[in-house]
Amino acid sequence: MMLLKNPAGESPRISASAYVCESAAIIGNVIIGERVFIAPNASIRADEPGSMVIIGEGCNIQDNVVIHALAHTRVVIGDYTSLSHGCIVHGPITVGKNCFIGFNSVVFDCSIGDGCFVSHRVLIRGVNIASGKAVQDGEVVIRQTKADTLENVGVEHNDFASSVVRTNIMLAGSYRYRTLDS
Template sequence: MHLPNPHKQHPKVSKRAWISETAVIIGNVSIADNVFVGPNAVLRADEPGSSITVQSGSNVQDNVVVHSLSHSEVHIGKNTSLAHGCIVHGPCRIEENCFIGFGAVVFDCNIGKDTLVLHRSVVRGVNISSGKVVPDGSVVTGQGCADTLEGTTKDLNEFKRSVVRANVDLVEGYIRLGEES
């Protein structure tokens, strides 16, 4: 479901993206090529001056909530995965090649490229450098804590690349299926 916001801004969705019929996209939202938006995901930029951008190759999985407060932006960089049930609340900037895990919450933060925020973690009010890992269940709400995060590993990097590949394959498959109908 694609809906305008009260300011008559309509979502802009690439014809080369795949959006589940049960996803809700409201307002000033821009979705690029090869983006997968799963069942029951909500992307909502309906407050004054709010926006959401999802760049190419990214995926917004089942039950994800992305919301942008008034006069703020949510930016999701290329090839980034928002895994099942996570919440991304703006203002928030997530750079390319990131992974936000199941049930994680990120708000009012900047997350550098190639970073993983693992399952059930909370990240708020900090800047996380590129190439870091927020461990499962962590609470990162102080810059000192963010600055001491360890770097990612080869296995974790391969994991996040595999999630992106799987979801781009889904986009292509669903688009082909729709063209055959």
């Protein structure tokens, strides 16, 4: 894995129980919590002045995810949240606990409450999404009036998001102790 200091000399801090794939890049003031799974080609950067990325316990950062914090901003990812394949999470942003951000979605300059389900190919920018809300495939949410009318998360979304978290926590533990010879 590529672990680099940022220009201010800040280094990533990664829990011993996390798994980070060798092809991932983690740069600067990044804190990665317990039992986090970081898949191939993920890029996590807090390299601009005053930036920070915090990834909570039990999260999974899947293949080709990009997380970046602008200067003097934070990216905060709550516990047990899934960032799925190819999504972009750009700070300033807070994503709550137990959330799911779908394939190729872009979330920027926003706040997403606990237990939200953001489906695939979604754009969210400049709004606050209340806890427990669902954003459907392909939706664009760039006006607060749209964010305020989102539907509640359904049981099927919660079940799916929980299963993704469980699977990736298992993978984090399994990959940490496995080599090609085992």
